[in-house]
Amino acid sequence: MNEVPQAGAHADDARTGADGACTTWRKNAGIRPRPQLFGRVAATRGWLHAVPTGVKLSLIAVIGIVALIFRDPIINWSMFAVLVFVGFTARLRLTYFLRTWLYVVVLVTIVMGLQYLFGSLQSGLAVGGTVFSCVQAALLLTLTTSVAQLLDTFAVIVAPLRFFGANTEAIALTASLMVRAISHISGLLGEAERAARARGLDSSIKARVVPAILRSVKYAQDTGRALDARGIVD
Numbered sequence: 001m002n003e004v005p006q007a008g009a010h011a012d013d014a015r016t017g018a019d020g021a022c023t024t025w026r027k028n029a030g031i032r033p034r035p036q037l038f039g040r041v042a043a044t045r046g047w048l049h050a051v052p053t054g055v056k057l058s059l060i061a062v063i064g065i066v067a068l069i070f071r072d073p074i075i076n077w078s079m080f081a082v083l084v085f086v087g088f089t090a091r092l093r094l095t096y097f098l099r100t101w102l103y104v105v106v107l108v109t110i111v112m113g114l115q116y117l118f119g120s121l122q123s124g125l126a127v128g129g130t131v132f133s134c135v136q137a138a139l140l141l142t143l144t145t146s147v148a149q150l151l152d153t154f155a156v157i158v159a160p161l162r163f164f165g166a167n168t169e170a171i172a173l174t175a176s177l178m179v180r181a182i183s184h185i186s187g188l189l190g191e192a193e194r195a196a197r198a199r200g201l202d203s204s205i206k207a208r209v210v211p212a213i214l215r216s217v218k219y220a221q222d223t224g225r226a227l228d229a230r231g232i233v234d
Helices: 003-028 053-070 073-089 095-118 121-144 147-164 168-198 205-229
Strands: none
Touching: 053 073, 053 121, 053 147, 073 095, 073 121, 095 121, 147 168, 168 205
């Protein structure tokens, strides 16, 4: 009478072992999700999530204009500090910013060095403050706004172009395809890099770039054929 439950338990153990082996194989095979450059909205919602997308886009435009017009290091770095404070009050963790800051630091260091050599230290600090302010503003937008919200706002912005004969639906569709293509191509570059590393070709730019380019072209052709088959665009 006790053999049936034991058999069921053995079957469950076998399934569990098979699932574990499958998971281990997938990890060892290097199967990873593609990176998302857009649409990675912070899980913890704060007050900034509820602000209309149009308002946030307008504020980003104002920040960029102020930073480019005044070109004052005190003003630009003060805006960056204020934006970081705003992010913390909106319940955004420091880890959301660190990775992007590290990439920006490399760029800003090079630019500031060139500005210092061919210009002045003040101009280099102004450029660094401009870059950090604009990047921080963009981070706050992408972390608190979904891609769908951005595209809906973009469709509203281009709506007046209808009076000039423009196809606003096609423009909005183009924007959505562009956003998806950026994330897709980023994933292809990551896959090509891992494949080159697995073949011992870490230092070969050709092995890391050419496959990604070919697959990107194929992705564009497949997208065009799909749109043509559905009669979405002429």
